[in-house]
Amino acid sequence: MQGRKRRVSMADVARLAGVSSQTVSRVSNGHPGVVEATREQVLAAMRELGYRPNSAARALKRGEFRTIGVILFTLSTTGNVRTLEAIATSAAQEGYAITLLPVAVPTHDEVRGAFHRLGELAVDAVIAIMEVHLLDAATVSLPPAAQVIVVDSDAGDRYSVVDTDQAMGTREAVRHLLGLGHRTVWHLAGPEESFAAQRRADAWRATLAAAGREVPPPVRGDWSAESGYRAGLLLAGDPACTAVFAANDQMALGLLRALREKGRSVPDEVSVVGFDDIPEAASFVPPLTTIHQDFAAVGRLCVEGVLRQIRTESAERGTTLVPTRLVVRDSTAAPPRLT
Structure with a gap:
């Protein structure tokens, strides 16, 4: 029965290249103080033998692990x-x-x-x-x-x-909707434990207050399309709701479905803005206005x-x-x- 193949060592490379193990080590570590012809000779021996430097050992020696x-x-x-x-x-x-x-x-x-x-x-x-x-x-x-x-x-x-400038994105979304003529903007918020959701909700509230607009009670989801759908069923039942800022695009997707099922046309009756600009946002029905995160x-x-x-x-x-x-x-x- 044939035994397991022995790992090629630095000494093996040194013997084939006709140099010292120290020179092989210098080439392996990318040390500049090696004559180019010798470097090429060592590299050729490494390729021929299939030598792979021990990166873990080098990391311990250098004190870095990359x-x-x-x-x-x-x-x-x-x-x-x-x-x-x-x-x-x-x-x-x-x-x-x-x-x-x-x-x-x-x-x-x-x-x-x-x-x-x-x-x-x-x-x-x-x-x-x-x-x-x-x-x-x-x-x-x-x-x-x-x-x-x-x-x-x-x-x-x-x-x-x-971090993404969460407040900046939220202000852009709310001001866009107010600029279109909506009296106020409802908010489909993310989960309470999320800092991103908290910052977006805080900026939504502050932007409406700065514009002297009424701040409706937020409806909360959990980032999923399903939670957006459940929240959308509630919002769709309020005829005063004409604009919604959703804290992410997935919840906006569920919101669009709920509004459609309840007979609320988007954007003719209700405008919707998301947050993220996921690749699928342009393929929503209708294509989603949203905040692009880089x-x-x-x-x-x-x-x-x-x-x-x-x-x-x-x-x-x-x-x-x-x-x-x-x-x-x-x-x-x-x-x-x-x-």
């Missing part, structure tokens, strides 16, 4: 998936890998466990896409020497934060931020906000004339 840990609550929301995709893409462009640790249940114990596991997995930095109040517990300890950036939070006095920029700035902290060996504080953009489609129009 890995960014990402902690997040769920992969079921559009924002998290697209932000994670942008983080992974930006990290790869910088020669870094990511280690993903989803938190199954948003409890202090789960969050503590996720940070502990990241410490065991050896990462250079942590990007946390989560509710900041779970990071406030004194018992939550970060991996030693790891740099941290938090997404979607208000932790700017404790960590570096990157998830790619959020992910890129997260990676740039942690790499800057790694390279300068210093923590940062404060918040970086990524601007939003109103995308006007067919779901908004002037309100119906009162007879």
